[in-house]
Amino acid sequence: MRKKTHERTRRDHASEVAEDYVEAIAEAIANNGVCRAVDLVEQFAVTHATVNNTVKRLQRDGLVVTAPYRPIELTTAGKRLASRSKQRHEIVEAFLRKLGVSEQTAAIDSEGIEHHVSKETLDAMQSVLQNGWPSPKKSR
Amino acid sequence: MRKKTHERTRRDHASEVAEDYVEAIAEAIANNGVCRAVDLVEQFAVTHATVNNTVKRLQRDGLVVTAPYRPIELTTAGKRLASRSKQRHEIVEAFLRKLGVSEQTAAIDSEGIEHHVSKETLDAMQSVLQNGWPSPKKSR
DNA sequence: CGACTAAGTTAGCATGGACTAACAATATCG
DNA sequence: CGATATTGTTAGTCCATGCTAACTTAGTCG
Numbered sequence: 001m002r003k004k005t006h007e008r009t010r011r012d013h014a015s016e017v018a019e020d021y022v023e024a025i026a027e028a029i030a031n032n033g034v035c036r037a038v039d040l041v042e043q044f045a046v047t048h049a050t051v052n053n054t055v056k057r058l059q060r061d062g063l064v065v066t067a068p069y070r071p072i073e074l075t076t077a078g079k080r081l082a083s084r085s086k087q088r089h090e091i092v093e094a095f096l097r098k099l100g101v102s103e104q105t106a107a108i109d110s111e112g113i114e115h116h117v118s119k120e121t122l123d124a125m126q127s128v129l130q131n132g133w134p135s136p137k138k139s140r
Numbered sequence: 141m142r143k144k145t146h147e148r149t150r151r152d153h154a155s156e157v158a159e160d161y162v163e164a165i166a167e168a169i170a171n172n173g174v175c176r177a178v179d180l181v182e183q184f185a186v187t188h189a190t191v192n193n194t195v196k197r198l199q200r201d202g203l204v205v206t207a208p209y210r211p212i213e214l215t216t217a218g219k220r221l222a223s224r225s226k227q228r229h230e231i232v233e234a235f236l237r238k239l240g241v242s243e244q245t246a247a248i249d250s251e252g253i254e255h256h257v258s259k260e261t262l263d264a265m266q267s268v269l270q271n272g273w274p275s276p277k278k279s280r
Numbered sequence: 281c282g283a284c285t286a287a288g289t290t291a292g293c294a295t296g297g298a299c300t301a302a303c304a305a306t307a308t309c310g
Numbered sequence: 311c312g313a314t315a316t317t318g319t320t321a322g323t324c325c326a327t328g329c330t331a332a333c334t335t336a337g338t339c340g
Contacts, residue, residue: 050328069288069335096261100274105260112256120245121236133273134240178317190298209305209318
């Protein structure tokens with residue numbers, strides 16, 4: 001928490017939600033062929049109204065398209081964002097598992113963490129997954 | 141991002157900000173003896189007005205006390221929260237460094253991550269710091 | 281077909297967190 | 311002391327995210 005690092009706060013938080021949504025939409029489409037608002041209602045445990053609001057924002061921002069009473073689809077940008085998010089999520093989760101964290105905790109924590117890891121950190125995690133822990137094995 | 145994990149979203153975000161603030165307040169007090177609103181303005185790169193708002197909320201929530209034109213002080217609860225946050229922050233940051241992440245990135249990422257690591261994950265990180273990486277050293 | 285249910289929409293509201301602009305108090309210095 | 315600079319406060323605005331309540335549309339089934 002050094003100086004000036006918080007210009008992001010607001011915009012960041014918004015895009016976190018966007019990422020969570022597109023990720024969930026992509027997942028629903030993968031699982032069910034389509035994504036209905038109802039799927040998101042379940043996923044995020046919010047009301048229909050809230051999903052509607054959020055989806056509208058996503059549409060405004062060019063991540064999804066949907067018409068009244070039609071399923072929700074991802075734009076190219078939305079798909080890109082979703083797959084990036086998913087990948088990040090998976091790396092973080094697998095890393096936590098490798099760290100020895102329980103499956104359940106890894107699932108929960110990775111959700112929170114995925115939005116805050118930089119490319120550099122992500123690469124470091126991925127390298128661990130591929131090549132094992134970094135050099136100096138302190139113990140013994 | 142499995143089901144029902146997002147009841148938290150809203151309340152969480154608020155308490156993240158609270159944690160950042162009490163941490164910064166504790167730091168300012170440690171460094172300068174007192175914490176003035178101005179210190180927080182700098183730290184978070186927001187306006188006076190925003191700091192005022194936030195500090196009021198913190199006061200409402202029993203984390204700080206302050207009177208008009210007086211410095212900001214932490215309540216017992218505020219101090220507790222600050223030290224817990226600081227500790228968490230330090231563990232995450234040190235862990236990232238040990239992972240091989242640059243100082244700069246570790247500083248930035250740990251800010252974001254610290255609010256999302258569970259006790260279990262934190263313990264795992266701390267264990268790495270103390271005892272080295274977990275057992276199966278894959279490589280070679 | 282018509283009734284019912286499920287799904288989606290709209291309107292209106294609250295709260296957090298941000299802003300600008302204008303004002304007020306305090307501190308400092310000539 | 312008084313002008314100025316620093317610090318703090320207040321008022322009013324905006325947007326994201328949530329809500330409830332009331333409504334409409336679509337889909338299903340007897």
